[in-house]
Amino acid sequence: MDLILIVIAVLVVLALAGGLWLYVGRRQGDLPEDLSAHKPTSIEDLFPQEGQEGQAAEEVGEREEPGAEPEARPAATTATLESPESIPGRMQRLRARLAGAGGFGKAVLSVLSRGDLTEADWEEIEDTLLTSDLGIEVTTQLMEELRTQAKVLDTSDPQAIRAVLRSELLALVDPDLDRSVNLERPAAAEGAEIAGTPAAAILMVGVNGTGKTTTCGKLARVLVAQDKSVVMGAADTFRAAAAEQLSTWGQRVGVEVVRSEREGADPASVAFDAVRTAAEQEADAVVVDTAGRLQNKAGLMDELGKIKRVMEKVAPVGEVLLVLDATTGQNGMRQAQVFAEAVGITGIVLTKLDGTAKGGIVVTVQKELGVPVKLVGLGEGADDLAPFDPEGFVDALLG
């Protein structure tokens, strides 16, 4: 009898152990699936095959509905990632777009090609230059050079004239400036209490509506396409929609967005969380979006200065990009000056260059602010951001 009881007890124990093993086994089997949904493990995961882009756009569209999940998290959890356009394809398309916008170079060239120029022709050239946002000083300098060269050369030779104008414009744009975006990962600040290695930090500043958030998303997309791991920080806490917009970009490009759920939260604290998260994740770069709608210069200085200082508790910020709307001309320049004073800028992103024929702003902005245009925005599309290429720009202006 005892023996029968012992056998029954052993069978019960074995049955229980088997059940437990099956349960644990199933949980462990789930794990890789969950993880792969959170973090793409290979470059192929990041770039779906052709034909999936439409699906991605639809899913992102769904996420933009009011009441959509507001929490920041790695985008791959909810959206199929879009496939970025190749860099050469992007450059070619953008050059064509810029040339199509019709820069001032084309207009000047057409007058110069008329041959023996009258005083009225020269005035026409001067007017064109002045209305192209080149500014008086640069226009005067360029006019003198063109008049001198026109005397020296046979002005009826369009090729010779084109060459002169090309070299003058190129000199103004200055091909020797370093236009690379600093992606070098800095050493941690002294006493920084962080896990991991700091990421290269890029701080995006500028007036509201210039395209900061869009540029953060486009830039993250370019970096991801270059196989870099990126974190974005939504330090534009002025309005919840800005953080939501950045989160949508995060979902599109497969990048985690650090944000606060509270509208009006301290932007410096969100920026700090972003750089700390990036260091913990050993990310290559962290891109931080800011608000630009402060009432006065002192407030702006305080806020941007604080954001940068707090980020630098982790590591130095290697790149502060000022986003400028090319269509705002001289007005935009005045605002740019204020930002440049508030926080030392290292480069300019000139957006909406597709919406203006006034290419002269490139020259003015560099001259006034003393930093190079590094990136240009040429449309609202996800791939409409390109490195600024002086030669390509001048050639596009001249048609």
Ligand SMILES: Nc1nc2c(ncn2[C@@H]2O[C@H](COP(=O)(O)OP(=O)(O)OP(=O)(O)O)[C@@H](O)[C@H]2O)c(=O)[nH]1
């Ligand atoms: N045509 C064109 N539109 C652009 C470009 N860059 C941004 N935009 C558009 O400009 C508008 C404003 O862009 P945002 O990125 O929201 O600007 P922001 O500076 O972040 O604005 P706030 O969040 O209000 O501070 C959007 O409709 C963008 O699609 C560009 O290069 N060309």
